[in-house]
Structures are given as C-alpha cells and as structure tokens.
Amino acid sequence: MKKVVAVTGSRASAAHTAMAAEALEATADMLGYDIRVERIGPDGTSDRLSDVEIRNADVVILATDQPDDQDRFQGKNIRRSTPGEAIRHTARLLREAAGDRELPQVAELASPGTVPLEPMPVAPPAPSPVPAPQPSRAAPPPVAETPKRIVAITSCPTGIAHTFMAAEALNKAARALGHQIKVETQGSVGAGNPLTPEEIEAADVVIIAADTNVALDRFSNKRVYSTSTGRALKGGKEVIATAFEKAQMPGDGGDAATGSKPAAGRNLAGEVERLKAERSAQRTGPYKHLMTGVSYTIPVVVAGGLAIALSFMFGIDAANEEGSLAAALMQIGGQAAFALMVPVLSGYIAFSIADRPGLAPGLIGGMLASQIGAGFLGGLASGFLAGYIAYYLKNWIRLPQNLEGLKPVLIIPLLASVAVGLLMIYVVGAPIAAILSGLTAWLSGMTSANAVFLGLLLGGMMAVDMGGPVNKSAYTFAVGLLASQTYLPMAAVMAAGMTPPLGLALATMIAKNRFTPDERDAGKAAAVLGISFITEGAIPFAAKDPLRVIPPAIVGSALTGALSMLFGCMLRAPHGGIFVLGIPNAVTNVGLYALAIVVGTVVTAGLVIVFKKPGTEATLGAEAA
Incomplete structure (x- = not known):
C-alpha cells in the first residue's frame, strides 16, 4: 500500500481547504492508498504532518495556494496542485502523483459545477490567422439577464463543515449566474454574516439550505425556497434556479402572493401579526434582547400561573394537603414552571445576544439569581452578563479549525458560566436581591x-x-x-x-x-x-x-x-x-x-x-x- 501525505490550503476559503482534504481522503481510501492530510486554512494549520509521516511517505501532494515550509519535503516526490483540482479531479491527481495510471477507474466525488476551479497556468495558444473548427461542446451556464438579489441561510445539525461548504457553494453559484447573494451561516458558534432587515426586504427570493429547523419569522412577506445543505453543496446553480421557480410565501398565504394587504375587518388577526412582525424587525440592541427573553418566558409563566389558579379551585389552602390534585397543580405551576421563569428569561436574553453559546451560561446565571433571591431583576442582569461575556469570548478565542467545534459545546459555556456565576455570587447578586426585597416590601405596604x-x-x-x-x-x-x-x-x-x-x-x-x-x-x-x-x-x-x-x-x-x-x-x-x-x-x-x-x-x-x-x-x- 502506497503512503501519501498531502497539504491542502486555500487562502480565500476555509471551505475549499476542508473539501479538498475530504475528497483526497475518501478517494485515496477507494484507490487503496494510505493517506494523511494537513490542512492550512485562513485561521491556521490543523492536522500537521509529523516528520515520521513525511519520511515514510512515497509521495507528497501540495494542493495549496498558501505559503508552506517546503524544506521539510526535501528528497520527496512532490506533486503540486490547487485546492480546486483536488476537489474536482481527485482520482486523477492521486494516480498521477503515485504513478499508478493503470488502476481501475474511480468516479470523481465532486460533480461538475460544484466548485469552480482556480485558474491553472497554461501556455498561451499559438497565433493562427484562421481559427480552427472547434468540436461541439455544452454551452456554458447562462448568466442572468437581470441580476437578482438573494438572501440565504445554511445550517446543518453539527453546525460545522456542511454549513459553511453549502454557503460557499451558493456564493459561487450566484456569482457565476450574475446574481447578488448574502448567506447567513447558522453554525455551532452562532449566526455568522447575519442578514439585516434591509437586505431581507430588498431580496427577490430567500433560500433556506438547512438540515435543522430554521425560524422563518423574518421572511413572512418574502418568497422562500427550502432545501438541504447537501443539495446546495452539490448543485448550487440548480438550487438557485429552482428557488426562483418554486419559492412560496411561508404558510402559502393567498393575499401575500398578490402583494395585497387584507382589510382590517376581514383578517384582523393577520393584520395584527403583520404589524407585530414589523415592530419585531425594528427592535435593536438591549431592547431586542430583552423582548426575546420575555417572549420565551411568557408561555412558561402563563402555563404555571394558570396551573396555580386551577389549584385554587379546590380552596385557597387546598394545595397544603399532600397527594391531592390541588397540591399536584401547585407543584406543576409554583415549584416547576415558576422555578423556570427566571432561568428561561436569563437564558434567552443571553441567547439573543450570543446565539447558542450564550444559552447555557444564561440559564445557569438565571438559576443562581433565583437561588440567591435576586428574582427577575437578577435574571435580567445575569442574562445580559452571560450574553455579552459569551459573545466576546466567541469573537476573541481563536482555535485551529479542527478544534473549532469545541468552542460552542465546551469552552465558551464553561468559561462564560463560571464568569457569570462568580459575578452573581460575589458581586451583583446580593445588591439586586436587596433591591428586590425592598421593592416587594414597598408594594406590600x-x-x-x-x-x-x-x-x-x-x-x-x-x-x-x-x-x-x-x-x-x-x-x-x-x-x-x-x-x-x-x-x-x-x-x-x-x-x-x-x-x-x-x-x-x-x-x-x-x-x-x-x-x-x-x-x-x-x-x-x-x-x-x-x-x-x-x-x-x-x-x-x-x-x-x-x-x-x-x-x-x-x-x-x-x-x-x-x-x-x-x-x-x-x-x-x-x-x-x-x-x-x-x-x-x-x-x-x-x-x-x-x-x-x-x-x-x-x-x-x-x-x-x-x-x-x-x-x-x-x-x-x-x-x-
């Protein structure tokens, strides 16, 4: 079995670096090669090759446009390439590098058009006074006569590779077709390149390339087309063409399709929802984060409050009798739902600020606020503290690409939770608890x-x-x-x-x-x-x-x-x-x-x-x- 070591790296795109490495590993396995791939992305190097691996290798493939320490490959058989060739013509590249041209044919993993090739150096053609007849070939993909505006969201369950690869594919396809596009990536560390209300309003179509649930509240008045990250990755142009043809209004509302607004009397509920959506789109800053927390808290409080109210049907003190239905309803409402009120408020304020990395520290800070008697005021404080701490940690911490997945599930939740917890226990919790106690006493008297x-x-x-x-x-x-x-x-x-x-x-x-x-x-x-x-x-x-x-x-x-x-x-x-x-x-x-x-x-x-x-x-x- 031949041993191959490779280096992939794209100066402009981390997605290309990852795609080239994955293509080389998968194709080498089909061809029977033993391969190790080092990745050089915009944020640094991962899976660095060891001296032993280089020394034992039969061939070296350098599919990169990044600067590299080539002295470590002295004396080795080196095949130079680009990330684009490694993605598009992986099997051919591996055969040529290893000198095994007689191996059985293996299908290339990437379909034509999935990823545009980087320009390859070619010799200029010799001048000819009479152009030679050219064999017939497929026409290039048409360029849009009228450029359109597209906004898109990509998201996969893990929020790492496919999220960004699908975004890259949609970006490339839209540029090739002459359209303008902006893609929001809902990855493991939160939303990247977020869409603004102005960009959504100006868009002709919305593409949701996701394998997870994506909220469509922002797109209530836009045509939306949903697909998977896999389809976007393999056929970005086809996805865009299909989106313009088959996109529909969320909920398939009839009035929305014609652009007419329903009369207030005929659809007051719809008019209320439209006006509320407009208000939501105008929210910014701390108010937006507060309202996000409140909106998630209200169902918890309503369910708990009504359960408590139902317990009073059996008498104002009926819940004191253990084992009774009134006691069970009081336990549901007072001990369960109301115990969650402050943590949920805090958690979703933090979620609004820092996305998923902020949720855990926000919930933990809210629970601490409840335990130390700081109540909803403490929940507000812990939510904003957790959100902004997680937000800045997310932006400040830089890890190698292969460790990025640890940030949202381990590093940020741990550091932010400890920081918020210590602040609540030793700094802000006691003063806020005193304020709440004074307010309660004033209201009571x-x-x-x-x-x-x-x-x-x-x-x-x-x-x-x-x-x-x-x-x-x-x-x-x-x-x-x-x-x-x-x-x-x-x-x-x-x-x-x-x-x-x-x-x-x-x-x-x-x-x-x-x-x-x-x-x-x-x-x-x-x-x-x-x-x-x-x-x-x-x-x-x-x-x-x-x-x-x-x-x-x-x-x-x-x-x-x-x-x-x-x-x-x-x-x-x-x-x-x-x-x-x-x-x-x-x-x-x-x-x-x-x-x-x-x-x-x-x-x-x-x-x-x-x-x-x-x-x-x-x-x-x-x-x-």
Whole structure:
C-alpha cells in the first residue's frame, strides 16, 4: 500500500481547504492508498504532518495556494496542485502523483459545477490567422439577464463543515449566474454574516439550505425556497434556479402572493401579526434582547400561573394537603414552571445576544439569581452578563479549525458560566436581591394613594404602544413580581391591557357613523381579542388614526389600572383575560375587578367617539376603498 501525505490550503476559503482534504481522503481510501492530510486554512494549520509521516511517505501532494515550509519535503516526490483540482479531479491527481495510471477507474466525488476551479497556468495558444473548427461542446451556464438579489441561510445539525461548504457553494453559484447573494451561516458558534432587515426586504427570493429547523419569522412577506445543505453543496446553480421557480410565501398565504394587504375587518388577526412582525424587525440592541427573553418566558409563566389558579379551585389552602390534585397543580405551576421563569428569561436574553453559546451560561446565571433571591431583576442582569461575556469570548478565542467545534459545546459555556456565576455570587447578586426585597416590601405596604398612582402608571403604559416596548416593560414588571407572591400589579396590568380593544369594539357598535365598514367588522374581532387580554387587537385602529385612538386608550387603561389597585384586586394568573375570572380564588374581589374593566372600556369608547368625526356612508366607503 502506497503512503501519501498531502497539504491542502486555500487562502480565500476555509471551505475549499476542508473539501479538498475530504475528497483526497475518501478517494485515496477507494484507490487503496494510505493517506494523511494537513490542512492550512485562513485561521491556521490543523492536522500537521509529523516528520515520521513525511519520511515514510512515497509521495507528497501540495494542493495549496498558501505559503508552506517546503524544506521539510526535501528528497520527496512532490506533486503540486490547487485546492480546486483536488476537489474536482481527485482520482486523477492521486494516480498521477503515485504513478499508478493503470488502476481501475474511480468516479470523481465532486460533480461538475460544484466548485469552480482556480485558474491553472497554461501556455498561451499559438497565433493562427484562421481559427480552427472547434468540436461541439455544452454551452456554458447562462448568466442572468437581470441580476437578482438573494438572501440565504445554511445550517446543518453539527453546525460545522456542511454549513459553511453549502454557503460557499451558493456564493459561487450566484456569482457565476450574475446574481447578488448574502448567506447567513447558522453554525455551532452562532449566526455568522447575519442578514439585516434591509437586505431581507430588498431580496427577490430567500433560500433556506438547512438540515435543522430554521425560524422563518423574518421572511413572512418574502418568497422562500427550502432545501438541504447537501443539495446546495452539490448543485448550487440548480438550487438557485429552482428557488426562483418554486419559492412560496411561508404558510402559502393567498393575499401575500398578490402583494395585497387584507382589510382590517376581514383578517384582523393577520393584520395584527403583520404589524407585530414589523415592530419585531425594528427592535435593536438591549431592547431586542430583552423582548426575546420575555417572549420565551411568557408561555412558561402563563402555563404555571394558570396551573396555580386551577389549584385554587379546590380552596385557597387546598394545595397544603399532600397527594391531592390541588397540591399536584401547585407543584406543576409554583415549584416547576415558576422555578423556570427566571432561568428561561436569563437564558434567552443571553441567547439573543450570543446565539447558542450564550444559552447555557444564561440559564445557569438565571438559576443562581433565583437561588440567591435576586428574582427577575437578577435574571435580567445575569442574562445580559452571560450574553455579552459569551459573545466576546466567541469573537476573541481563536482555535485551529479542527478544534473549532469545541468552542460552542465546551469552552465558551464553561468559561462564560463560571464568569457569570462568580459575578452573581460575589458581586451583583446580593445588591439586586436587596433591591428586590425592598421593592416587594414597598408594594406590600403601599398606601391607597401610592397604589392608585402605581395603577395609573402601569395602566397607562399598557396602552401607550399596545404591545410595544412600554407595554412589555409594564407586563414584565408585573410578571416578575409573581415569583415574589406580589399579585396586585398583575391584576392592574391585565385589566388595563384588555380595555383598549374592548373600548374600540364598543365604539364601533355605538357610533357606526365614525368608522368604515372594515373598521366595524374589525371591532367584532377586537372584542374577542380584548376579552382574551390581547392588547394588540387595537393596533390596526391606532396605526390608522393614532391621535384619535391612542390618547383615549391611555386614559381608559390608566383609570382601569388605578381602580384595580384601589379595590385591592389580586391576580394569581399572568394571562387568560376574562376566562380566568371564573376560576375560584384566581382573582380577589372579582366583582370590583370586572367593574374596573367595564369603566375603562366605557371611558375609552366615549373618548374615541368624541375625538373621531362622524362621516356619511359615502365618505366612509370612499375612505375604506
């Protein structure tokens, strides 16, 4: 068996270095050669050849455009090549290097067009006055007449080789076809070359070349084509051509295909989702990271809060009886779900900042915040600490290519977790726990005047932007206090969040001459969203006429929040709207709580009617059109 040593290296592409090495190893195995390959990538050398391996080798293949210490190969039979030839014509290269031209034919691993060849030095042709007839050959791939804009995401389960090789193949194919492309790689160390909202908006098509689940939230209004990394790697041009032909809108929405926006009354839920998606795309910086953490925390808190509320059906102290259903529900909600609230909040704030490497240190920091009594404030601190520590470690630590896979699963989680843990235990944890304890004590001992003022503040915040940053800040504050068994703010926040859509729904029923037919239809849907505590049901009305809708909503919500606090209403469930009112003991002072919601709804509706001018059926119909 002949012994071969090889060096692969591409100055411009780590993917080419890896592809050439893998092709040589696989083809040498089929030909019966013993081979060792050293890789020289942009980030350094891996699998370096030892002196013994070089001394025992029969032949040396240098498939590289990188500088190399060639003195170590003195006296050896050297075959010089390029990474492109090693990928495209691997078997031929190995035979020629070893002098075994009589071996049986072996298929080349790379199909034509998978990877463009680097230019090979060739002698210039002799000048000829009359061009010689050329044999017929396949036409070169057509270049796009009108360049298109493409955005793509590549991701494989391990997030290492195929992720970047597929990205390289798509980049090469798009350039060959005359298109513009940007590829985001969702690798093991997080997202690389991330797509911006502007780039997504300008794209003609989105290609998802992934063997894992990729979130499509960012592409709700774009045509998307999904395939595997293997197909992108082997046939980038075919994937791009197929994408332009077969890409579809996510969810196959009919209105989206025509580019028309649904009327508010016909599809209020769809309009709400569209406006929420636009808001999400505009989030940046710490607010974006906070909202990511909150969005992942809400389902945990809602499930736990409702489980606790259900336990109260059997009596306010029924959970104290061991083995009972009430005790089991309390264990599910209070001891399991609520115990996860702060770690999940912290973990997904860190995840938003540093991607997957930030998740473990964020979860661990959040658990420590819970254990030392720092609560949700400590979770916020640990999430941002873990995220930024993991983010900078990811960028600062440089390892050989064959060790890169250790960064996201070992090195970054370990270092970031230890750093965040020590900071929480010795530096920031105790002060934050003291702040939370003081806040809880103040809320528990509030006077009526202070309670009314806090209710006004939280209630008004819920209606300022109806699901935006101010709304979510008030909601996060109230939800965070549930873990400290402080229930007054939660009741005020939920009641105030229900009144904007309920008030607008009531206004559309009472004063039909102030609303278009579509708005009157939307009012019916807004009523359903309102009783479900989905404040965003008022967004389409506010977006269309903010000056006449938002101020009345703020006044009504602030009044509702103040009344809820004044009446001493407490809510043990963080969501559910009117449906939790029927759960015994989930809400205290249920009658007064319902009265607070009704008063805010009526005030909102009355002010909207006063602010909006009446119109005729003709003018309202023309406005709708």
